[in-house]
Amino acid sequence: MSLIAGCRSAGSRPGIESDSDVQITSDSGMVVSAHPESSLIGVEILKSGGNAIDAAVAAEFALAVCYPEAGNIGGGGFMIIREADGRTDMIDYREKAPLGATPEMYLDESGSVVEGLSTGTCLASGVPGTVDGMVSIHSKYGILSFRDVIQPAIDLARNGFPVTEGQAQDLNLNRGNFIKRNRKVPVFVKNIPWIKGDTLRQPDLALTLERIRDLGRDGFYSGVTARLITGEMKRGNGIITPEDLENYTSEFRDPLTGEYRGYKIITASPSSGGGMILLQVLGMIEPFDLKAMGFHSWQSVHLVAEAERRAFADRSKYLGDPGFSNIPLAELLSNEYLAGRMDSFRPDSASSSAVTGPGSPIPDGGVQTTHYSVVDRKGNAVSATTTLNETFGSSIVVDSAGFLLNNEMDDFSVKPGVPNMFGLTGGSANSVQPGKRMLSSMTPVIVEKGGKLFLTAGSPGGATIPTSVLQVLVNVIDHGMNITQAVGSGRFHHQWMPDQISYESNSLPPATLERLGLAGHKLSERKSIGRVNAIMIMPDGKMAGGPDRRGNNCAFGY
Numbered sequence: 001m002s003l004i005a006g007c008r009s010a011g012s013r014p015g016i017e018s019d020s021d022v023q024i025t026s027d028s029g030m031v032v033s034a035h036p037e038s039s040l041i042g043v044e045i046l047k048s049g050g051n052a053i054d055a056a057v058a059a060e061f062a063l064a065v066c067y068p069e070a071g072n073i074g075g076g077g078f079m080i081i082r083e084a085d086g087r088t089d090m091i092d093y094r095e096k097a098p099l100g101a102t103p104e105m106y107l108d109e110s111g112s113v114v115e116g117l118s119t120g121t122c123l124a125s126g127v128p129g130t131v132d133g134m135v136s137i138h139s140k141y142g143i144l145s146f147r148d149v150i151q152p153a154i155d156l157a158r159n160g161f162p163v164t165e166g167q168a169q170d171l172n173l174n175r176g177n178f179i180k181r182n183r184k185v186p187v188f189v190k191n192i193p194w195i196k197g198d199t200l201r202q203p204d205l206a207l208t209l210e211r212i213r214d215l216g217r218d219g220f221y222s223g224v225t226a227r228l229i230t231g232e233m234k235r236g237n238g239i240i241t242p243e244d245l246e247n248y249t250s251e252f253r254d255p256l257t258g259e260y261r262g263y264k265i266i267t268a269s270p271s272s273g274g275g276m277i278l279l280q281v282l283g284m285i286e287p288f289d290l291k292a293m294g295f296h297s298w299q300s301v302h303l304v305a306e307a308e309r310r311a312f313a314d315r316s317k318y319l320g321d322p323g324f325s326n327i328p329l330a331e332l333l334s335n336e337y338l339a340g341r342m343d344s345f346r347p348d349s350a351s352s353s354a355v356t357g358p359g360s361p362i363p364d365g366g367v368q369t370t371h372y373s374v375v376d377r378k379g380n381a382v383s384a385t386t387t388l389n390e391t392f393g394s395s396i397v398v399d400s401a402g403f404l405l406n407n408e409m410d411d412f413s414v415k416p417g418v419p420n421m422f423g424l425t426g427g428s429a430n431s432v433q434p435g436k437r438m439l440s441s442m443t444p445v446i447v448e449k450g451g452k453l454f455l456t457a458g459s460p461g462g463a464t465i466p467t468s469v470l471q472v473l474v475n476v477i478d479h480g481m482n483i484t485q486a487v488g489s490g491r492f493h494h495q496w497m498p499d500q501i502s503y504e505s506n507s508l509p510p511a512t513l514e515r516l517g518l519a520g521h522k523l524s525e526r527k528s529i530g531r532v533n534a535i536m537i538m539p540d541g542k543m544a545g546g547p548d549r550r551g552n553n554c555a556f557g558y
């Protein structure tokens with residue numbers, strides 16, 4: 001069984017770059033992720049008889065080694081599973097606020113937010129969830145031994161791997177943070193700039209992964225690793241305690257489901273808000289004929305942006321950790337409510353976010369994350385998004401344990417109305433409270449067509465995650481694109497506040513931009529939005545990989 005490989009950008013892995021228009025297809029299994037090494041490790045697990053969950057767990061641990069920008073054991077994420085027989089599941093391995101966290105912890109005496117506290121210090125870290133998530137999901141669904149699925153990541157950490165061109169840039173750009181925020185200079189810093197092909201070896205991380213291999217969750221949440229984490233906290237005035245680590249558990253939850261033009265959409269439920277945004281926007285745009293409007297016509301961009309404005313306004317008021325507040329999800333997703341939200345939509349002019357706030361569903365009453373998709377030969381599918389929050393998280397490496405800590409606490413609303421690093425605001429539903437999960441935008445999705453697996457997708461990008469995923473679905477379902485075109489096309493985004501449409505350079509046609517401006521939209525150009533990694537099942541049953549041309553994403557199949 002030969003290996004099929006396709007990486008979208010030069011500098012990923014010598015010899016396997018693909019023309020960005022060429023479809024990457026395979027018959028028996030596929031992994032699409034942010035780095036060639038993790039995609040390769042995942043597909044080797046499939047070839048050796050593992051199922052999609054084994055491959056996903058192997059890829060997740062591999063990403064913690066080869067993609068420290070966002071892959072992690074010091075962060076968290078969300079995974080959606082669809083078994084070949086159609087059963088679905090979700091694991092929420094989002095970080096939690098430490099028990100010592102308080103709503104005022106990021107404010108000074110005058111009540112102002114202290115800059116950098118929720119992003120670049122030990123106080124920025126939530127209690128990591130990835131290890132518990134991977135151990136739990138593997139013990140529920142894996143068919144290979146845990147040892148076999150984690151070992152490739154250990155070998156990768158110990159032996160090293162060649163950094164990609166994009167990674168060399170990321171590491172060089174973050175050099176100052178690594179030096180400033182760590183007592184000992186971490187392995188991510190070199191005396192001379194990183195260049196493509198340099199080897200990154202992580203011996204401390206290899207030892208930590210070995211403890212996880214040998215002891216499961218205890219290899220991280222107790223014993224040596226826990227002592228190293230709490231030691232780092234003491235040095236950096238952080239508040240994660242042994243009790244926080246012992247108490248952490250990931251949660252199996254029902255995924256959110258909805259319909260769009262006859263396709264079934266299965267996506268993340270809170271504590272991510274991404275799934276709700278996706279389903280709300282799809283519900284608001286479904287009554288309109290997007291295909292007739294045309295791809296990237298000003299009318300279609302205006303319609304989608306207005307729906308996004310309304311969905312993000314609702315997010316700011318209603319969403320947070322479901323364990324801490326009652327989220328009126330059924331009401332927020334009902335057809336009547338969504339139709340009512342679009343009553344104020346005008347096809348020829350922009351609304352104003354100052355006027356169009358959150359709705360009343362009950363009558364009176366960034367930028368770095370990473371996504372991978374896996375499908376095995378039996379049709380089991382995994383769609384998982386994982387993160388440290390910002391690129392390299394807090395940039396703080398746990399001394400002698402070799403892994404980066406997240407800065408996910410910034411995803412809380414640290415003060416009502418004050419935007420976080422993604423410009424998102426929130427209120428009490430997403431305030432800091434001990435043991436609470438901070439609201440996410442991660443939107444792993446699996447789509448069914450006619451009761452069969454059709455597509456898996458997801459993206460990094462903070463607030464732009466659900467809107468990036470949305471555009472891939474609309475590109476496929478409304479505009480009839482193949483997965484390469486759907487993932488590669490230019491993107492735009494509206495998130496209520498700030499009241500603007502951001503769009504990628506060279507994406508929307510000049511005539512569309514001009515007409516959107518005349519309709520009253522503020523426009524803001526961005527270099528790049530999202531990095532989707534998707535797999536689509538084609539009519540002949542083959543799997544088509546959609547690694548995004550943005551970044552060093554790679555599809556490996558066989």
Ligand code: GLY
Pocket residue numbers: 366369387388389390408411439440441442462463
């Ligand atoms: N940290 C990005 C997100 O969860 O939305």
